[in-house]
Amino acid sequence: MTERLHVETTGRVATVRLDHPPLNAFDTEMRHALADTAARLADSDDVHAVVLYGGEKVFAAGADIKQLAGFSFEEVLGWNRALQKAFTRFAELPMPVVAAINGYALGGGMELALTADYRVASATAVLGQPEVLLGIIPGSGGTQRLARLIGPSRAKELLMTGRRVRAPEALSLGLVDRVAPDPLAAALEYAQVLAAGPRFAIQAVKEAVDHGLDSSIAAGLALERSLIAGLFATRDRDTGMASFLRDGPGKATFDRDA
Template sequence: MCAELYDDVNTSTTICASVSSPDSADEEALVPRIRLDTDGPVVTVRLDHPPLNAFDTVLRDELAARVRDLADEPRVRAVVLYGGERLFAAGADVRALAAMDVEEVRGWNRALQRTFDEVARLPMPVVAAITGYALGGGLELALAADHRIAADDALLGQPEVLLGIIPGSGGTQRLTRLIGPSRAKNLLMTGRRVDAAEALRLGLVDEVVPAAEVHTAALRYAHRLAEGPAAALEAIKEAVDHGTDTAMSTGLALERALFTGVFATKDARTGLQSFLDQGPGKARFENPGQGAP
């Protein structure tokens, strides 16, 4: 398995895992590549496909299955995406990609794009905890989150152009919506990597912390959101994510419908009454459980 780690627009380093025999490859496919760690109402979805968390068919499909399970679990109030202490994800399995023909790559890409779309559509807040590299498909996964916290030594980028291709799993679309067309084109057309400080200036990440504290910081933020009113948080995601892709009048109509729906919830009654009785910020909202089993 290989992934490209780019030093600048002119040079790259290819890191490859050892090539398995067919029998050992079959055995490897049986080893889970996604680990779910539960901390009360927050679940960490950890990519566990060393050495690079490179996306192949097995990792892609397992991530999709775990995300679908989480979407239907009301006890999960927030999700953290994490690749481990060393790196988030270094992109696609380049060797496997190079072996595909056009029809094969079309189907593979459609499925990976659909998987990241499912991450973006999770009803609860999603926080990406970025360590080391988040390149190519790795950055595209992070872009599907609602909030990104990066290690101070992290490197992020969409280097696909250096392979003669373009991002195919949201990189051209989510990156542009996040940092704007001009800045997105610069990163996409040069394939350059940015460090955490520049990523913060660009708005590519929301917070930078010491490398050893990334997962802790992501959990802390996720727990803060998990204590909030679930229906309101879900409605905010829908209003922002879908409203920005429509005309203002359509977005306002969506907001109006969501506002009315949320107003009818128990959490709205709790929040309004708490404000009247105690002032702002004192409400304790309903928590349906203590996380996934």
């Protein structure tokens, strides 16, 4: 797709692979590639799940510090706003996103992983938000998504110390959801399961949970009511309920074009 990013689609699963060796640093070209790719995926009717992958040795090790070091206040404000928007586009994709993490996922790399709905890491993966050690803070969602994922107290400890977290601790903290010998294979397997499921119901789950976390429970329940009512107009609802009544639970095969 670009020199920084490659997309490969197998069935209903799109694998987005970062390709900016040696550490997949987020420079301006990478930011443009991420934003453009997310926009295309959001508009795709053929992709029902996405896997984010950095490669066999590293997921991503953050921003290009040489580029950042030369920025003025005005330049970093605009650049960071644009990077936030690129990452948010991945977080707001209607389909589920699974991150496959090998090696380092630091700084912006971890922030990109946090945009996923599910994270699989290798046993040797290392995650962290070391920005404080540069005299700054995460600027692409780290202070917000991390706190929502593992709670404010644990998030502040990681953000204020900048320490790195290895895979076993990341799993215990809830920073990753699974540790596997081959994160890409495990992520693809899970993504394929999701892609074969009821497309609009899975999208509704993601929307209800993500938006519900940012609102009152009353507003979240109202959103939930609206979403479940809308699902009654889908072929997936017809298929799922007819299959349950005929064959029992867990037997439905959903129309993947629905």
